[in-house]
Amino acid sequence: MTGPAAARSQRRRRTAFLVTERERPACIRIRPGAWWLAVATVCFGAFMGQLDASIVTLTYGSLRSGFGASLAAVEWVSLAYLLSLVALLIPAGRLSDAYGRKLFYLYGFLVFSGASAACGLAPSLAVLVVFRVVQAGGAAMMQANSVALVTTSAPRERMRAALGVQAAAQALGLALGPTVGGALVSTLGWRWVFGINVPIGVVALVAGHYLLPRTRYRNPARAFDWVGLALLAMATTGLLLAVSAASGLPVAGWAVAVLFAVAAMAMWAFTRRQRRIEHPLLDLRLLRTRAVATGLFAALCGYLVLFGPLVLVPIIVTLHGHTTLTAGCVLTALPAGFALAATVADRVMPSGISDRARCVMGAVLCATALAAMLASSLSIAWLVPLLALIGTGLGLFTPANNALIMGAIPAGSSGTGGGLVNMARGLGTALGVALVALALYLGGSLGNRWALFMLLVIAILAAAGAWASPSSRTAPPASGTPGGTLPAEQHGGQEQAGGAAKRA
Template identity: 40%
Template sequence: MTTVLSRLLVEPAPLAWFERQSWHPWLVVGLVCVGAFVGQLDATIVQLALPTLGRAFDAPLQEVSWVALSYLLAFAAFLPIFGRLCEMFGRKTLYIAGYAIFIAASALCALATGFEQLLAFRFLQGMGGALLGANSISLLVATISAGQRGRALGFFAAAQAVGMSAGPALGGLIVEGLGWRWIFGVTVPFGALAMVLGWVALPRTAAGGAGKRFDWGGALLIGPAIILVVATLNHLSGRGAGSPLIWGAVVAAAVLLWALVRRERSTPSPLIAPRLFANPAFAFGALAVMLAYALLYGIFFLLSFAQDHGYGESPAQAGLRLAIIPVAIGLSAPFSHDVKLWLGARRIGPAGMLLCLLGLAAFALAASWPADHRFLDMPAFILAGVGIGLFIAPNNHAAIAAAPADLAGAAGSLLNLMRVLGTSLGVAAGATTLAWRLEVETGTSGGWMAANAEALLAAFRSSLPVLGVLALGAALAAWAAAGGAFGKAPPRREG
């Protein structure tokens, strides 16, 4: 099997002319940054379009949320699988294949004629995104000299920030001016250009372990386990906590997770290194990553419907306002280290989440006085963005510093997986909570499109405490991680 894959994944040599140029390594950085930009753009551009897609396909909240979830779950389920395959067989061909799958699936999403088709193509798009995510930083690090690596990683982070910031604003303008199909088509030319340039410019990569055994058991268990957990949470309000189907899904998810843990502990080449979770500081740091991103995307989900259906904002207006959050994240994150030095390593995480809680309170006030919401929710956008911007980098550093030195790469990959899983949980939590609160406010199960603006804003306001619980959980987890999980603080590996 490995011999067949090795032959199929033979990497094309780059053009010699590119390799002779002094700027060739920075061309590779640029190509990787395009993938980072496209991935973040897709994640936030779809959030803004969910109300429009719900109307287009007459879909209730739990169903329309799957437009985001199908992509995210495919990304999360296949990221560790593709990460291991790339280690074993090389990265260039698989990275180019990731672009090909992503742009083909994007075009198919734009052409979808039914809701089920759109979900299937979004899942395929997530697989392509996972191939890109599994290779991007590794290709960058392998190409750039150690002295220039920090600068290159800064460009990579900037590309992600620009993509996340541009998503809501660009999505709103596209939905209003061209229609929802174009939010999927807009990434196709970027991906096509990057794929062609990648073929002729990316260097060959060395396969690091074609002789290693692939963890087929873990690969077969991880996807169904993640999908069952998120699907159960997403449909909890529709089925009810006492539903036999919900309880069956909970039991099945628990069995799959137990089998996955047992498998990863027993295999010599696990997809997810169990030794990482043996360190409480890393485990709490990873939990904090998941909860912080669940909070962020829960906010995005709820605000998309509040801005659209509650306040009656046009897609363009809603997109420009939602863009304030990622812009605030991008502006505050570079100063998070200085704030950490001022407040202390254990206080920076709770301080960031305190700002988020204040932002949630401001969102609740704005929903109580919808006529003046623009004046009230502006500080809420800023507080939420700055809070998350101050939270993410210090918490990630605390988690990576707590990981064993020989597992630093695996720790980074796992934090990326927790980020995507948190995003999925945030969307699912937002969908199920808003649907439940709408039923309470209206007294019917007529769905969000049948509810008036007042009922939707009331449901939005009463959904915010769930996000507050996520913020409190993230604060406690980050506090524990920075303090060595209630013990001696772990030694810090700077850089």
């Protein structure tokens, strides 16, 4: 072969490494605990995502003074990121199922770290918001694959423990965010709030290249549904903007109603399109599986209960005459309880307790703690232990609920399933902040109590969703898994020696 054809072939060979998942070194692949190394690598992304979520709000004051902007304008630094992340999670998961989850996860780290560096160097607020959207694209590529990589790396009997470690990494990032952010802003400046992501991202890229397994099951994407992506983005953006606008922003009532209507119509059009086209963005058969549908509903409620106190508790503590630093220390009890329960529950609880039972126990514990908080004086002496109990309940609930969802999703669609889980988390996060703000705005002097009552109702709904989940996990039919039968090694851990080289 000579001439232009030979030149094109040579260029393809040179760039093949950019689109090819590399196998792990044999010395790592055959280790009995190789799956733990993969889980630890995924924890980098889990930690970074939650650290970034809880750290950026501390830059608002510096951004306002540095760019001479209003608070409403500065809030778009967070809002643009959140809206983009929620809209891109399912598409990122779908493409990952087709082209490789390890590949997309590593590229997600690359995009996230590069955009973080650009955010730290942004010359204006508008440029900062643009790079936050790019950063959200990288975060979507990571988050859509984090749960999938954990569940397809860990042995089935250790999947809940692995998801617990990942959830603990998220809680640690959430807990350290206020402390690290406050220290960085007060010493090095707001730009280092974004710059801190870069060295962590470099370490994670190297670790992921050597420690993450290649994708063993793929679900080819014959055509990408760009119209479906636009409808999904319109639905999620409209919903979050409507709830935010109803929480006290100077927006006319008719505009809020229009936003809700647009969100509802876009979601109806998205659902209708996914049922009719040959290659949908989201296979709705996944949502017809009871374990997936009830699990996603419960996941949304759980993350709403987790993030609602992040808005509510500082207000309660400062109203009692304490400082913001004290409020941050009090609030740390919640993610600390979450991290502790997520990591040690498997060791202290009887092994015969099912995922469904753990979900119900965790949600009931949350509801009990919120009911006690609602009846208490809301002093620090009450808040600290009750927040720790809420965190403990969520630490029991979240890994088991994620295990129920992912156990009901075929291996070829695990990236899409991970995107659904993280979309539920993103919506729960946003609604936890927005609905608490709405309760505070509408409740007047009793706003704190109304917000607590709302969180109590949500915790009860999470318990109901967990109770409605089936006790056994069955997966719907999917391409590559005829009749819905899951391959035996869907959640298999490390590959065995002899033939493992091809599967990496």
